[in-house]
Amino acid sequence: MNFRIILFFLLGFAVFSCQEAAETADTTSETAEVAHHLDGAPVNLLKVLETHGGYELWEAQQAMTYTVAGKGEKHQIELPTRKVRLATDKYTIGFDGQDVWIQQDSAHFGGSARFYHNLYFYFIAMPFVLADPGINYEEVAPISFEGVDYPGIKVSYEANVGDSPDDNYILYYHPETYVMEWLAYTVTYRSKEPSDNFRLIRYADWKSIDGLILPQQLTWYKYEEGTVVEPSRDPMLVEGMSFSTTALDAAIFAKPEGAEVAAE
Numbered sequence: 001m002n003f004r005i006i007l008f009f010l011l012g013f014a015v016f017s018c019q020e021a022a023e024t025a026d027t028t029s030e031t032a033e034v035a036h037h038l039d040g041a042p043v044n045l046l047k048v049l050e051t052h053g054g055y056e057l058w059e060a061q062q063a064m065t066y067t068v069a070g071k072g073e074k075h076q077i078e079l080p081t082r083k084v085r086l087a088t089d090k091y092t093i094g095f096d097g098q099d100v101w102i103q104q105d106s107a108h109f110g111g112s113a114r115f116y117h118n119l120y121f122y123f124i125a126m127p128f129v130l131a132d133p134g135i136n137y138e139e140v141a142p143i144s145f146e147g148v149d150y151p152g153i154k155v156s157y158e159a160n161v162g163d164s165p166d167d168n169y170i171l172y173y174h175p176e177t178y179v180m181e182w183l184a185y186t187v188t189y190r191s192k193e194p195s196d197n198f199r200l201i202r203y204a205d206w207k208s209i210d211g212l213i214l215p216q217q218l219t220w221y222k223y224e225e226g227t228v229v230e231p232s233r234d235p236m237l238v239e240g241m242s243f244s245t246t247a248l249d250a251a252i253f254a255k256p257e258g259a260e261v262a263a264e
Contacts, residue, residue, distance in 0.1 A: 037133040044178070045137060045153050048127050048171065051178040053212035058128040061212075063244040068120055069237040076252060077121055083253040084117050093117050093262075096253045103259035113262035123201060123218060124238055127180045130171055134158045143172055143182060145228045150174060150181050170198070179206065179213075184223065198223060204235075210243045 038046065038055065049055045064077045075086045084095040091104035093113045102113040109116075122129050136156045142149040150172035157167065172182035184198040200223035205216040218236045222229035255261070 037135075038131060040137070041131070042137050042139055042153055044139070044151065044173070045127075045131070045171070047178045048153075048173050048180055049131055051213070052127055052180065052206075053208070055128065055131050057211050058131075060245055061210075061243045062247045064121075064125065064241070065244075066124065066241040067239045069239050073120075074240075075121060076248060077118075077125075078248055078253065082118065082121075084121065085252050086117065086120075092256075092259075094253050094255065094259075096255055099255065100262040101255040101259040102262050103256055117262075123183070124215065126183060126203065126215060127171055128212075130155050130169060140170060142175075143184075143226065143228060145182075148174070152184075168198075182228075200228065202231075207241075209241050212243065214238075214241060216241070 046055075049058075061079050064079055065075065067074050072088050073086050074088075075084065077084050081097055082095070083097050084093070086093050090106075090108040091102060093100065093102050093109070093116065095101075095117050100114040100117050102109060130153075134157055136158065138154040138156070140152040140154045142151045144150070152170045152172045155169040155171065167188050168186045170182075170184040171180055172184070173180050180203055182203065183201045185201070186196070186198055200221045202219045202221055203215040203217070204219065206213050207216050216238045218238070219234075220232045220236075222232045
């Protein structure tokens with residue numbers, strides 16, 4: 001074989017190998033960047049996430065759909081952007097990435113559409129939404145219920161993260177199984193002021209949906225001076241939950257003709 005041909009072949013192979021190595025390094029760097037914001041998270045939070053299917057699997061999903069039973073609300077969420085559409089036969093509320101909008105024939109929905117549009121998503125997409133970027137963590141004292149002490153991890157947000165960065169959450173998990181059992185949370189949307197008035201949700205009927213373990217039943221409890229008392233309302237049930245690794249049609253979230261941009 002001609003020496004020049006051999007040299008050309010070797011140089012070509014070297015260039016290809018370098019390009020392949022660079023592409024591999026770039027992919028590895030991107031993967032590391034996705035998980036980088038969890039580097040300082042408590043080990044037990046990572047165990048909770050893994051117990052519920054793993055953060056990597058959650059990150060791979062593009063869309064989430066479910067229905068809130070009783071309300072008849074079908075929720076569709078584009079997970080990477082958190083665009084939302086929730087629809088009933090009385091009203092439809094959406095978030096197109098910039099504005100929250102509402103469409104209805106009458107004043108059937110009388111609350112704040114901006115506050116409401118992702119309210120249930122944040123309660124239902126537990127524990128994964130507590131692993132979003134821009135979160136600070138702190139291990140706190142457990143709560144006790146029926147002879148079990150549930151360790152707690154408090155979540156607070158960095159400034160300018162979301163509509164209510166002063167909200168606080170506490171995830172309580174079972175000390176042996178690392179299944180999430182409770183969520184304590186504050187509401188600061190209207191007041192814009194930090195609060196120590198925690199409300200409490202108990203999670204039950206966890207089911208595997210495409211490998212992710214999410215709740216199908218949420219029950220609000222009376223919570224007085226750090227003591228769990230009793231249910232304060234009937235359980236909220238979630239039905240028809242599904243995930244997709246394919247993005248939903250962008251038109252789903254677009255403000256339709258006749259809809260109004262929601263006020264603050």
